[in-house]
Amino acid sequence: MYAELPGAQHAFDTLPSIRSAHVVRAIDRYLHWHWNGWRGRPVGDSPAQVAEEQS
Secondary structure (H helix, E strand, C coil), X not given: CXXXXXXXXXXXXXXXXXXXXXXXXXXXHHHHHHHHHHHCCCCCXXXXXXXXXXX
Protein backbone atom coordinates (compact mmCIF):
# COMPACT_ATOMS: atom_id res chain seq x y z
CA MET A 1 0.00 0.00 0.00
CA TYR A 2 1.31 3.45 -0.89
CA ALA A 3 -0.12 6.74 0.29
CA GLU A 4 1.48 10.09 -0.40
CA LEU A 5 0.84 12.71 2.25
CA PRO A 6 1.08 16.32 1.10
CA GLY A 7 3.55 18.32 3.17
CA ALA A 8 5.03 15.29 4.93
CA GLN A 9 8.78 14.96 5.28
CA HIS A 10 10.64 11.76 4.42
CA ALA A 11 10.43 9.36 7.39
CA PHE A 12 8.00 11.70 9.18
CA ASP A 13 6.56 8.74 11.05
CA THR A 14 9.76 7.87 12.92
CA LEU A 15 9.12 10.49 15.62
CA PRO A 16 5.86 10.75 17.54
CA SER A 17 3.58 13.51 16.28
CA ILE A 18 -0.09 14.10 15.65
CA ARG A 19 0.39 13.21 11.98
CA SER A 20 2.21 9.96 12.75
CA ALA A 21 -0.47 9.01 15.31
CA HIS A 22 -3.15 9.42 12.64
CA VAL A 23 -1.12 7.32 10.20
CA VAL A 24 -0.67 4.55 12.76
CA ARG A 25 -4.41 4.56 13.50
CA ALA A 26 -5.29 4.45 9.79
CA ILE A 27 -2.89 1.56 9.15
CA ASP A 28 -4.29 -0.33 12.14
CA ARG A 29 -7.85 0.12 10.85
CA TYR A 30 -6.85 -1.02 7.36
CA LEU A 31 -5.04 -4.11 8.63
CA HIS A 32 -7.99 -5.08 10.84
CA TRP A 33 -10.32 -4.68 7.87
CA HIS A 34 -8.02 -6.79 5.69
CA TRP A 35 -7.55 -9.46 8.37
CA ASN A 36 -11.29 -9.75 8.98
CA GLY A 37 -11.87 -10.11 5.24
CA TRP A 38 -9.34 -12.94 5.11
CA ARG A 39 -11.00 -14.65 8.10
CA GLY A 40 -14.26 -14.74 6.20
CA ARG A 41 -16.14 -11.83 7.69
CA PRO A 42 -18.36 -9.96 5.24
CA VAL A 43 -16.18 -7.98 2.85
CA GLY A 44 -18.56 -5.02 3.17
CA ASP A 45 -17.32 -4.29 6.68
CA SER A 46 -15.34 -1.09 6.32
CA PRO A 47 -12.33 -0.30 8.53
CA ALA A 48 -14.53 2.17 10.44
CA GLN A 49 -17.14 -0.51 11.18
CA VAL A 50 -14.47 -2.92 12.36
CA ALA A 51 -12.96 -0.24 14.63
CA GLU A 52 -16.37 0.52 16.13
CA GLU A 53 -16.98 -3.15 16.90
CA GLN A 54 -13.64 -3.44 18.67
CA SER A 55 -14.21 -0.48 20.95
